[in-house]
């Protein structure tokens with residue numbers, strides 16, 4: 217587990233800032249919705265107030281050593297006769313190509329169980345470090361705490377107003393994020409939400425925002441604990457937001473050959489990524505879990 221330190225965002229504190237949690241992409245699987253992924257990436261690229269965090273399972277990693285390997289499950293646009301012998305590099309190249317346009321807006325990359333197990337299976341413990349290094353971002357490991365610091369950006373000005381601006385520059389609002397790929401194999405929505413609540417109640421209690429992937433669901437929860445003010449003279453509520461960060465992997469194939477999600481009986485799920493919105497000057501935190509009605 218990593219404490220990732222501060223991630224400083226110079227911005228207009230009155231403007232709504234966004235963090236898009238992109239995970240469980242399973243690129244390389246024939247059932248990965250690349251079109252939707254590219255739309256999400258484009259929405260981050262074109263939004264000046266958007267950042268993103270990677271939530272793990274970037275690749276599907278069902279290589280020939282995996283018990284679910286099936287040639288029909290591989291994306292033919294990614295794997296071919298020339299690169300299948302270097303499955304690791306082919307997967308990483310495809311991922312780097314997808315995320316290249318938004319690499320400068322990345323908070324960091326959480327590692328998924330599909331990365332971890334691929335690395336373990338193939339003695340490639342450096343795969344995740346290499347992937348993060350190629351994008352120039354931080355490898356956050358399986359779970360991490362990130363301290364987001366939103367600072368009022370200095371506005372271009374001169375004379376008297378310059379003094380005002382430098383005063384405003386010191387204004388900052390902080391939020392703590394706990395991000396984890398996730399665990400568990402419950403197929404029910406309540407079981408998946410319970411897993412998120414477990415992280416919120418039993419693993420790390422001091423965050424404002426919890427992000428969890430792995431369970432392939434778009435959902436969120438809000439709860440409130442009590443704490444005291446800094447002086448210790450007042451009981452104050454501490455509201456917390458927990459978000460389950462979706463997927464891009466369809467659980468059904470469009471042919472007679474089933475994907476592994478279909479074989480395992482996974483329920484269909486809405487695809488996409490949730491967006492956490494933060495308006496620092498108002499101390500407002502929200503979440504948007506939009507999805508496309510027609511997918512694939």
Ligand SMILES: [Fe+2]
Pocket residue numbers: 240241242273430431432
């Ligand atoms: Fe996943």
